[in-house]
Amino acid sequence: MAPLMTGEAPIAPVAVRPRMETDKLSAMYGRFTAVKNVSVGFAPNQVHALIGPSGCGKSTFLRTLNRMHEMSEGGWITGRVLLDGEDVYASRVSAMQLRKRVGMVFQRPTPFPTMTIFGNVAAGMKVSGRMKGAALHDKVQHALEQAGLWSEVKDRLHQSAMALSGGQQQRLCIARTIAPAPEVVLLDEPTSALDPQGTQRIEELLYQLKRDFTIVIVTHNMQQAARVSDTTSFFYMGTLVETGATRQIFTAPREEKTEAYITGRFG
């Protein structure tokens, strides 16, 4: 099952077993249902984009995948989320362990202000306790290289992360997320707080990162989805309207709603 690296080539959904999938997943805030009955799979080593108008539930859906949704006020779910075929909401699975396998990058860069650049990248590995010294340094360097930040920060690893630019901070957060070597990386509108240059760096980065990770990205920017993703899922009013290869979604959508959205008639 060699991953398809051609970006826009359509993939055969049956050929690869999804790294992560949801089965009749609904997500609620108290009595309000934000995501309704979504079943979708994410093939390994691909970039999957979730698009849709504001409030369509795409971010909530993303947050169910690493169980961050249950940290929200009144958040609960029904249905299943499977990682390598295993239900991540099973009672024997700890959310902390899950989040080491399913990392997340947020809308705004969130470097820890009390830590150095090195400390930020090491944070996720230190929390599991064991790693120290040279091994830790190697992992940090590797993560920073993967995030395309190493050359910019290698001489100031022990300075505060707050001195970096917004785009650099976001790449630092990506390095922090991928340093513990998760299987899946979730990105929640990772470029919406960045300037065009910072955005471009991140988009290029995603192309590299999918060699090592399965990527799910929420974006409000359709051009971005078209540029970076292999498959696209369109959400509307909490339901999954359509999912498929990105080229098909953007050139020959099956649903009228999808077509209306991607041609800019609403949203």
Added chain:
Amino acid sequence: MNRRVFRRVKSNAMTGVLMACVLAAVLPLLWILGTLVLKGAGSLSLDFFTKMPAPAGETGGGVANAIVGTLLMVGAACLIGIPVGIGAGVFASEYPRNRLSIVSRFVADVLNGTPSIVIGVFAWTWIVAKQKHFSGFAGSAALAILMVPMVMRTTEEIIKLVPHSLREAALALGYQRWRTTLQIVLLTALPGILTGALLAVARVAGETAPLLFTALGSQYMGTNLNQPMASLPLTVYTYATGPYEQWHRYAWAAALVLILLVFVLSLGARLATRRMARLGG
């Protein structure tokens, strides 16, 4: 008058009003400091810091026992008041809608507005009257009770300023909740929390009323918190209301020392937190 000129005049006038307000706020402070230095600095000498009080009517002597007493009592009050206050503040910010949080927030606000002499009476009733003797510890307890609500409320407010996104980022990395609170949220808020704690220290270091009938004051050097104890504010009070000219001069000097003590404390904590914020963990 042309509109642009009118606007400029209005702007300058308002700036002037605001500057006058700043002056009105700062002038009394400078005046107090100036008076203290003028009237108190002359009596400062090595003896003043190292010698015991001279018997009434004699010249010379110092207030060493009061300086030691203040440091000991305020120190003991910090040991109790700061951890309890920070703990309560962390709880109230972690569980903002918990009933205990709501009640303790309300109680803290009431306590913050309670005259300190009431706290002194409370400490007298529950410690001095029970033990049947005055003690430095009773004074520390009264000061600690004053500190807790101040530290709690500033801690809570400072923690609220830590962006929620930081907490989420830590949780998403696999941090447990307690670790997120301690290592990310509390550490990020630490400079602010320490500043708040320091303001509380500075405030109680100058308290006189709660010490009047708890620590009582003493003519002797004592480091035993179970005995009556001297303190700078009490010394100022006793000397300033006494009949001797030298006592009055010493009251000014003791007040100056008290202010300098608070000043050094704030400066030290400010520098320490700044260095901490720069280095990080």
